[in-house]
Amino acid sequence: MPPEITLPDHLRPSDGRFGSGPSKVRNEAVEALTAAAPEYLGTSHRRETVRFVVRRARQGLSELLSLPDGYEVLLGNGGTTAFWDAAAFGLIERRSQHLSFGEFSSKFAAVTRGAPHLDDPDVIESPAGTHPEPRVDASIDTYALTHNETSTGVCMEVRRPEGTDGIVIVDATSAAGGMRVDPGQFDAYYFAPQKCFAGDGGLWIACCSAAAIERIARISASERWLPPSLSLPIALENSRLDQTYNTPALATLFLLAHDVEWMLEQGGLEWAASRCDRSAEILYGWAEASKHATPFVAKPGERSHVSATVDFDDQVDAAAVAATLRANGIVDTEPYRKLGRNQLRIALFPAIAPDDVATLTGAIDYVIERLAR
Numbered sequence: 001m002p003p004e005i006t007l008p009d010h011l012r013p014s015d016g017r018f019g020s021g022p023s024k025v026r027n028e029a030v031e032a033l034t035a036a037a038p039e040y041l042g043t044s045h046r047r048e049t050v051r052f053v054v055r056r057a058r059q060g061l062s063e064l065l066s067l068p069d070g071y072e073v074l075l076g077n078g079g080t081t082a083f084w085d086a087a088a089f090g091l092i093e094r095r096s097q098h099l100s101f102g103e104f105s106s107k108f109a110a111v112t113r114g115a116p117h118l119d120d121p122d123v124i125e126s127p128a129g130t131h132p133e134p135r136v137d138a139s140i141d142t143y144a145l146t147h148n149e150t151s152t153g154v155c156m157e158v159r160r161p162e163g164t165d166g167i168v169i170v171d172a173t174s175a176a177g178g179m180r181v182d183p184g185q186f187d188a189y190y191f192a193p194q195k196c197f198a199g200d201g202g203l204w205i206a207c208c209s210a211a212a213i214e215r216i217a218r219i220s221a222s223e224r225w226l227p228p229s230l231s232l233p234i235a236l237e238n239s240r241l242d243q244t245y246n247t248p249a250l251a252t253l254f255l256l257a258h259d260v261e262w263m264l265e266q267g268g269l270e271w272a273a274s275r276c277d278r279s280a281e282i283l284y285g286w287a288e289a290s291k292h293a294t295p296f297v298a299k300p301g302e303r304s305h306v307s308a309t310v311d312f313d314d315q316v317d318a319a320a321v322a323a324t325l326r327a328n329g330i331v332d333t334e335p336y337r338k339l340g341r342n343q344l345r346i347a348l349f350p351a352i353a354p355d356d357v358a359t360l361t362g363a364i365d366y367v368i369e370r371l372a373r
């Protein structure tokens with residue numbers, strides 16, 4: 001049990017949620033949902049009231065990510081994990097290549113490895129805290145990248161490998177809305193609302209290029225069986241009508257649309273990414289100056305600006321720090337459980353105020369001093 005340590009008021013952030021997903025939901029969005037609830041929650045998702053919210057989310061995302069003509073925003077139920085299954089059925093033709101550098105990217109690789117209708121994937125791994133590079137290979141029709149590996153706090157640039165007409169599909173679950181991206185570099189950029197978009201889980205969203213839509217149509221016309229709830233042609237047909245195939249969580253949709261519009265009002269993706277840059281500068285700057293902390297990711301250019309990981313030396317018990325913070329209302333700074341490091345992981349998503357990140361670093365120092373062994 002950590003000793004009782006009570007943070008003084010000036011070391012208490014205005015909001016104590018620093019988890020990497022589910023992450024801080026803005027109170028303004030919840031208030032807007034409460035105000036809209038009597039006409040919105042508990043109404044048919046096939047009717048205009050709900051479809052209007054879906055349309056706002058789809059159009060808002062298209063604007064936020066500056067999607068070129070021909071790109072479409074698809075959505076369905078089940079979160080990113082369900083999208084991996086949908087992609088294994090409906091986007092990968094025969095063989096995918098996966099850059100595997102953490103828990104999430106390795107999970108998608110495991111999905112395609114297990115899919116009986118696909119060839120064994122090409123999985124390129126690198127140690128935790130780094131990322132591998134794609135290798136163009138004629139047998140590959142789908143390159144699976146991860147914009148931000150949330151489990152380790154490593155980010156990578158989204159770039160189409162040169163010399164292939166394979167499609168590029170990007171897990172952007174914790175990156176979309178907080179990191180800059182050039183849509184010309186991807187064919188599917190997929191994510192869920194509970195990270196940068198400060199919403200709730202349970203939904204997947206995929207921004208698809210014309211090439212990805214063509215791939216979906218071609219596979220759909222083939223012999224392959226597609227389970228309806230994971231069928232991308234069915235998701236496409238419904239998304240075009242601002243609907244989902246089966247009943248979605250209406251609150252999730254509302255929070256997503258509200259947050260996307262908030263970001264657009266503030267200045268769009270550049271605004272959001274700059275705000276994350278500022279939080280990252282505060283956090284990594286603090287870690288580099290600290291006696292006990294160091295950024296886990298060695299290369300500064302690969303350090304995530306949306307989910308930061310910071311290692312501690314053995315004079316500090318990071319788990320005790322996280323527990324003490326939690327007892328003071330600062331929650332979810334624990335590291336990704338399977339990484340097994342003496343570490344804190346701190347989300348820097350756009351909804352999280354840079355000032356709160358600064359206050360948090362002061363709180364961590366305060367706790368460390370008093371826990372010192």
Ligand SMILES: *Cc1c(COP(=O)(O)O)cnc(C)c1O
Pocket residue numbers: 021078079080081082104105146148149150151171172173174192195201202203
């Ligand atoms: C959170 C996360 C997932 C899993 O998302 P779910 O919606 O819970 O399925 C997948 N990939 C990355 C990079 C994530 O951060």
